[in-house]
């Protein structure tokens with residue numbers, strides 16, 4: 001298909017440049033991205049945790065542990081884990097906030113929420129967790145609700161990231177902390193090359209063998225490359241009104257944790 005004939009460019013021609021975004025390396029109309037992302041996560045939900053462990057060789061657990069350590073979450077706190085998926089962070093926050101606190105596990109995708117809820121209930125997590133199907137761009141929570149908001153490996157799937165950041169900032173209490181754990185840009189060119197080879201060959205192959213779906217894992221690799229790098233994301237957080245924004249590179253910048261405070 002030629003460039004001019006893609007649905008994305010048709011939208012661009014008839015409605016203007018702003019109506020187009022990317023889905024991995026492809027341009028798509030903004031109105032279609034959420035449903036394409038939804039297809040990815042409906043497809044991978046059942047094998048999500050196994051694939052996470054295999055693809056990252058278990059290292060995602062360390063990235064998440066560091067996030068929890070920096071969260072400052074304490075007993076009695078209210079926490080939102082948006083794009084919470086199968087609930088890795090929610091579980092840890094639930095332990096930290098205790099019976100007097102609350103964690104909201106929110107995700108746009110019913111399949112991921114179902115797997116997450118089943119997993120947490122199986123492990124005996126109940127009482128201080130709420131499950132909400134919600135889009136990060138339109139959070140159904142009042143202003144100033146949460147001591148901490150986290151989004152782990154979710155932001156790169158969101159169509160309008162600036163809008164999502166503004167809404168996360170809105171729902172934070174003054175002094176509350178936003179934590180964004182996300183794939184980012186490796187700082188070393190050699191690591192970057194090896195990581196590219198791994199991402200574009202091994203990931204789709206593993207996706208095919210284990211989840212029967214290479215396309216979703218090709219999207220994973222592509223979406224990581226399209227995501228804003230460390231300094232760009234930090235600037236976006238500042239534009240959303242957060243202060244004290246900084247980031248911590250992990251595994252050579254393959255992943256970064258960004259934190260910012262609501263003034």
Ligand SMILES: C[S@@+](CC[C@H](N)C(=O)[O-])C[C@H]1O[C@@H](n2cnc3c(N)ncnc32)[C@H](O)[C@@H]1O
Pocket residue numbers: 037041082083084085086087088106107108109112134135136137151152153154157158159
């Ligand atoms: C890679 S998973 C991450 C799950 C979990 N946070 C973790 O770290 O294991 C990304 C999640 O983002 C969710 N998601 C994608 N777009 C979203 C949006 N616009 N709003 C809320 N959740 C979204 C997906 O449904 C999926 O569960």
